[in-house]
Amino acid sequence: MVTDLPFDGVVFDLDGTLIDSVPDLALALNALMDEEGLAHLRPDQVPAMVGQGARILVSKAMAATGRPIGAGADETARLERLHDRFVALYEAKPLVGTRPYDGAxxxxxxxxDAGIRLGICTNKPQGPTEGVxxxxxxxxxxDAVIGAGLIPERKPHPRPLLLALERMGVAPGRAAMVGDTPYDVDAAHAAGVAVVMVDFGYSPVPPAEAGADRLISRLADVPAALAALGETRKRA
Incomplete structure (x- = not known):
């Protein structure tokens, strides 16, 4: 049972925090590579590519397979074509291997049940986010699901997180975020929101170096981490 937490709302990242989606992201990326006549990505290459949105995911994947996206209008158009095709491939099969993490x-x-309002703030496109x-x-x-495309900004910019909180009806000072990458940590800090980071997600840097207020290894530890943050605030 969760009781007496010092926050009115908690916003979660999605991929790498609540769900392990790498199997299906890799499936869609490799389907795209097949269409482009390129070698497949290994599953262990994909986690570090996740977290900054689909365009950067595709750009990193193309670089890893030897066909990086260059500068100029033609290359920008190429990236948009590849991005749109990747999203379509992913939306067609988003749940072949994707599963919630234990305890999510x-x-x-x-x-x-404890009266905490909940939100999602992710750099995954809005359509696939809602579908998954x-x-x-x-x-x-x-109470709010904010994915990429609703507004121009993405994490680490704070605006998507602030939009989630606005729709949840929660002030930043009464909110916490739970994520798995430095993009989550930076967005939360910029928004004035406490942040807990899980160490089992897709962070491109060692989680202990990301600057989160608390670092945990199980989702079941979120309530205790939030309670500890409340105690820290009382002493500040």
Whole structure:
């Protein structure tokens, strides 16, 4: 049971925080590579590419397979074509191997039952985000779902997180974020939001070096981390 937490709302990143989506991201990327006549990515290459949105994911994938995106209008158009095709391939098969991490649904329901408002703020495109959350049966747990494309900015810019909080009706000083990358940490700090980082996600840097307020290894540890943050605030 979750009780007496010092926050009114908690915003979660999605990929690498609540769900392990690398299997299906890799599947879609390799389908794109097939269409482009390029070698497949190894599954262990993909996690470090995730977190900054689909365009950067595709750009990193192309660089890893020897066909980097260059400068100029033609290359910009090429990236847009590859991005749009990747998103279509991913949306067609988003849940072949994707699963929630252990304890994800239990945590969300416990927080919800405790009166905590919940949100998602992710750099995954809005359409796939809503589709995956709904397909996993988690959509009814969130007061706001903010993915890439709703506004021009993406994490680490704070605006997507602030938009999630606005839709949740929660002030930044009464909110916490849970994520897995430095983009989550930087967005939270810029928004004036406390941040907990999981160490099992897709961070491109060692999680202990990302600057989160708390670092945890299990989603079940989120309530204790939030309570500890509250105690720290009381002493400040």
């Amino acid at each position: 649904e239990d945590l969300l329901r416990a927080l919800r 959350v709904k397909a996993l049966g988690l959509d009814g747990l969130f």
